[in-house]
Amino acid sequence: MSGALETRLGPLTLQNPIVPASGTFGYGLEFTDFVDLAKLGAFCTKGLSLHPHAGNPPPRICETPAGMLNAIGLQNVGVKVFVEEKLPRLRELGATVIANVWGDAEEDYVAVVGALEGVADVAAVELNISCPNVEKGGMLFGNSPSATASLVSRVRAATRRTLVVKLSPNAPDLVESARAARDAGADVLSLVNTFVGMAIDPVTARPRLSFGTGGLSGPAIKPLALRMVFQVARALPGVPLMGIGGISDLSDVLEFLAAGASAVQIGTANFRDPGVCGRLVDELDAHCRNRKTTVAELVGRAHRSKASAGGEAGAEG
Amino acid sequence: MRADHRATLLRRRVFSPGFFSVSFRAPDLARAVLPGQFVMLEVAGRLRPYLRRAYSVADADPSAGEVEFLVRTIGPGTAALEDLAEGSRASLLGPLGNGFSLADLEKGARVAVVAGGIGAAPFPLLFRAFGEKGIRADLYLGGRNAAELDFRSRFDGVGAAETILATDDGSLGAKGFVTDAFARGAAAADPSYARVYSCGPMPMFAALARVVQRAKIPAEFSTEAAMGCGFGACLGCVIPATDKPFLVSCLEGPILPPERIAWEKVV
Numbered sequence: 234m235s236g237a238l239e240t241r242l243g244p245l246t247l248q249n250p251i252v253p254a255s256g257t258f259g260y261g262l263e264f265t266d267f268v269d270l271a272k273l274g275a276f277c278t279k280g281l282s283l284h285p286h287a288g289n290p291p292p293r294i295c296e297t298p299a300g301m302l303n304a305i306g307l308q309n310v311g312v313k314v315f316v317e318e319k320l321p322r323l324r325e326l327g328a329t330v331i332a333n334v335w336g337d338a339e340e341d342y343v344a345v346v347g348a349l350e351g352v353a354d355v356a357a358v359e360l361n362i363s364c365p366n367v368e369k370g371g372m373l374f375g376n377s378p379s380a381t382a383s384l385v386s387r388v389r390a391a392t393r394r395t396l397v398v399k400l401s402p403n404a405p406d407l408v409e410s411a412r413a414a415r416d417a418g419a420d421v422l423s424l425v426n427t428f429v430g431m432a433i434d435p436v437t438a439r440p441r442l443s444f445g446t447g448g449l450s451g452p453a454i455k456p457l458a459l460r461m462v463f464q465v466a467r468a469l470p471g472v473p474l475m476g477i478g479g480i481s482d483l484s485d486v487l488e489f490l491a492a493g494a495s496a497v498q499i500g501t502a503n504f505r506d507p508g509v510c511g512r513l514v515d516e517l518d519a520h521c522r523n524r525k526t527t528v529a530e531l532v533g534r535a536h537r538s539k540a541s542a543g544g545e546a547g548a549e550g
Numbered sequence: 551m552r553a554d555h556r557a558t559l560l561r562r563r564v565f566s567p568g569f570f571s572v573s574f575r576a577p578d579l580a581r582a583v584l585p586g587q588f589v590m591l592e593v594a595g596r597l598r599p600y601l602r603r604a605y606s607v608a609d610a611d612p613s614a615g616e617v618e619f620l621v622r623t624i625g626p627g628t629a630a631l632e633d634l635a636e637g638s639r640a641s642l643l644g645p646l647g648n649g650f651s652l653a654d655l656e657k658g659a660r661v662a663v664v665a666g667g668i669g670a671a672p673f674p675l676l677f678r679a680f681g682e683k684g685i686r687a688d689l690y691l692g693g694r695n696a697a698e699l700d701f702r703s704r705f706d707g708v709g710a711a712e713t714i715l716a717t718d719d720g721s722l723g724a725k726g727f728v729t730d731a732f733a734r735g736a737a738a739a740d741p742s743y744a745r746v747y748s749c750g751p752m753p754m755f756a757a758l759a760r761v762v763q764r765a766k767i768p769a770e771f772s773t774e775a776a777m778g779c780g781f782g783a784c785l786g787c788v789i790p791a792t793d794k795p796f797l798v799s800c801l802e803g804p805i806l807p808p809e810r811i812a813w814e815k816v817v
Contacts, residue, residue, distance in 0.1 A: 259783040266552045287795035290815070294778045294786035299597040301778065308785050308796070451600055504779040505592065505602055507643070508554060 237527040238518055240274070240495050242473040243420035245357055245395040247274035247329065247496060250528055251486070251514045254477055254498035255280055255333035255359065255399070256305065260319040261326075267507035271327030272514055274496055278315065280335045280361045283344045285311035289366065295432045295441040300451025300479065301501060302430050304366040304444035307335055312348045324354045331397065335361040337370040339384050343391045350392060358394050360385065360419075363401030363426035365448045375401035375426075378413035389418030397421040397475070402454075403429050407461050408468045415472050423475035423498060424465060425458045451501040455479030459492050466493025467536060481509070483516040490528065491535040552781065555579045555589075555642040559634055560616060566700035568623040569668070571608065572631060574642065577615030582645050583607045585652070585676040586747075586772055586805045589644030590780035591619070593630040602643065603627035604777045604800075606672035606749070608704075617642070620701060622668035646780045647804045650676055650747055650770055657684040659744045662767075663710070664690045664732050664758055666750025667698045670705070672772050676747060677708040688712045688735065688743075692728020692754075696721040729757040736765050743767050749774075752816055759808035769808050775799040790815035 238249035253264075255277035261270050270276065288308025295302045310319070312334070323330055332355050334345040342360060349355055362381060364371035374384045385398055398414040400407060402425035411422050427448025432441040440446070458478020466474055476494030480486060481502040489497045502509045521527060557574035564570045579589070590602035608620040623632050634640065650672075655661065661680070663673050670691060680687045689710035693699045695717050705713065715723025716731040724731050728750075736743055742765075748758055749772035762769040778784035780800045788796035789803070790812040797803060797810060 257783060263782045267554065288785065288788070290790065291786075291788050291796075292776060293788065294776055294784065296599060296601050299600055301601060303778070303784070303786065305785050308788075452597060504784050505600065506554070506641075507779070507781065507783070 237521040238514070240528045240532070242475065242495050243395060245421065249274040249514050249517065250490065250496035251510050251517065252276060252331070252475065252496050252498045253503055253510050254500035255361065257500040257503045260315065261323055261328050261330070262319060264503070264507055265326065268511035270323065272511055273329065275329035275331050275356055277331045277333045277359055277498065279309050280307045280333045280364065281309055281312045281315050281345055282307065282335055283312060283341055283348065285309065285314065290443045292441060292443055295447065297430070297432060297449065297451075298453060300449055300453035302432055302442060302447035302449055303427070304442045304447040306366050306444065307364055307371070312345050316348070316352055320352065320354060329356045330354060331357045331359050333359045333361050333399070335364060335371060339387050341370065342384060342388050346388050346392050349394075356395065357397050357421070358392060359397035359399050359423060360388060361399050361426070363399050363403070365401070365403060365427060365429045365446065366444055372401050372403060375410060376404050378406070378409045381410050382413040382417040385414050385417035385419055395420045397423050399426055400424040401426050402457065402461055408465055411465045411469055411472070415469060421473045421475060422465065423477055425461050425478050428454055428457065450479065452479040452481055455485060459488055462489060462494050463492040463535060466533060483513060483520060486513060486517060487520070487531065490531040491533070493533045493536060495532050551582075552644060552646060553578065555644070557617070557640050557642045559636050559638050559640060561636060565703065566697070569621075569701045570632060571618055571620045571701070571704060572634070573616050573618045574640065575615055576617050576642055577612075579642055579644060580610045580615050580617050581612045583610045583617065583675070584645065584649035585679050586650035586672050587645040587647050588780070588804060589642040589646060590777070591631070592641040592643070593634055594639060594641060596630060599627040599630060601778055602780065604774075604780055606772060607645070607675055608671050609674040609678065618674070620668065620671040620674070620704060643780060647800060648802070650772075650805050652679055652683065652685065655683065655685055655744060658686065660686045660688075660739065660741055662688050662690060662732060662736065662739075662743045662746045664728060664746055664748040664750070665692070666728060666754040667693045668701070669748075669750030669754070669772070670701070672749055673747070674704065674708050677710065681709045686711045688714065690714045690716070690728050690732045690735065692716040692731065694718045727754070727757065729754060729761055732758065733761045733765070736761070736767060745770065748772065755808065756813045756816065759811070759813055762808060770805050771808055771811075773799050773804050773806050773811070
């Protein structure tokens with residue numbers, strides 16, 4: 234693999250920009266039959282809380298055109314079990330681990346991040362302030378710039394690790410949320426989490442998910458997510474971004490890099506094709522060789538091309 | 551080992567409109583799969599259905615390198631399979647899940663298979679294993695009406711000791727629920743059933759769970775929950791459990807003993 238794929242996200246350098254997204258890749262170990270974890274840029278763990286969390290009752294998922302709704306409700310083993318039982322094996326496998334964390338209250342986030350302090354082989358922490366499927370916490374922190382700022386500054390004070398903040402597309406003004414997270418000390422922003430959606434059984438007229446609503450993901454959201462990445466990259470030049478939203482193939486990867494993402498997270502596509510991330514690394518490598526280019530050159534190309542100068546892509550309103 | 555097998559559709563056998571079986575060439579899978587295991591099947595290149603679908607492997611022939619699935623068309627996933635042309639490719643991710651247990655049964659043991667409608671899908675392969683081990687198995691097959699059992703000729707020659715049919719409307723076999731037919735059969739069985747294997751809709755499972763608990767017959771249910779991935783990554787396919795909040799059907803099942811399922815919480 235060539236150094237052409239290397240990408241920088243603030244203090245963090247990844248060997249390539251392909252990163253499986255939180256909640257779609259388990260703890261990595263579920264995928265070892267299908268992908269060499271050491272080959273990925275990094276991967277984001279299932280959202281970790283201070284204590285194990287059971288999640289929502291079924292039905293939790295529902296297919297929709299070109300995507301799916303989920304309301305898993307952040308089921309996870311808790312940070313302690315992750316560190317003691319999952320991380321040692323990930324270390325052996327050479328995985329670059331981004332620990333995704335969440336909580337009901339600011340103290341919970343601080344406590345989980347605290348539990349990871351001093352733990353070797355966690356490359357970064359990603360704050361989930363954008364999960365739409367829990368009653369408390371989650372998206373509440375992402376939907377108000379002041380709540381985002383307050384949470385991020387408290388976590389910032391608690392860790393020296395690379396701090397990633399995962400933003401919600403459901404926020405009233407994503408650019409303002411992004412600015413608040415950056416100003417409060419986020420090193421990297423990842424965007425976007427799922428869009429709140431719904432499906433109803435036409436016969437019973439009841440929601441198809443037990444939680445009522447769920448997060449929409451998959452190719453259906455790609456154009457929306459791409460617009461948001463482009464918009465934040467334009468508004469906050471220099472802030473390292475990880476683009477997320479329906480990315481399934483090389484063309485999608487190239488589009489998000491062009492929009493200004495320095496890395497991309499692959500989500501729902503992992504369910505359909507558990508080998509997709511390994512293959513995307515190979516395909517991006519071949520692309521860079523054939524075009525004699527590098528990921529660094531591909532990042533933000535859409536902002537440098539003349540065509541993008543005209544439209545204020547994704548203007549609010 | 552689990553893998554994503556590129557398979558070719560060899561033939562489709564149509565029992566009646568909406569009921570069919572498909573046989574794929576997938577030699578590695580045919581060698582590896584155990585009765586009760588499943589695959590996540592993708593008909594390539596489609597955005598609808600977007601997710602793969604879980605199918606129990608109905609039968610496997612390692613010498614021919616073939617696996618077979620028994621299907622009822624109910625939505626876009628099964629419809630895509632019904633429309634797939636012979637010679638087309640599909641991806642079969644598997645084998646997944648735990649499978650039925652029968653290693654502990656002795657030669658000559660008597661067991662029962664209770665299937666509701668297309669829930670019969672995983673059983674031809676299990677009957678094959680019964681035959682190899684010299685286990686005597688009765689088949690109880692039920693549905694709402696005769697049309698729901700149009701695929702039953704697939705079970706001709708699988709080696710069931712007795713086949714008992716039941717329909718809610720009495721249009722085929724005994725009138726009434728298959729679980730009631732099984733309860734009568736279990737009471738009369740001598741020697742009694744050492745185990746019952748079942749697959750079908752949740753209401754049938756709930757009724758059968760009561761019957762086997764009363765009769766103290768060990769049981770294994772092939773559970774079905776909507777699966778996003780099939781290998782434990784999405785956690786979509788959970789089932790309320792008695793010993794913890796949820797069982798993850800694809801990882802801890804799909805074959806589960808009824809006493810581990812919290813039936814009062816199952817919708």
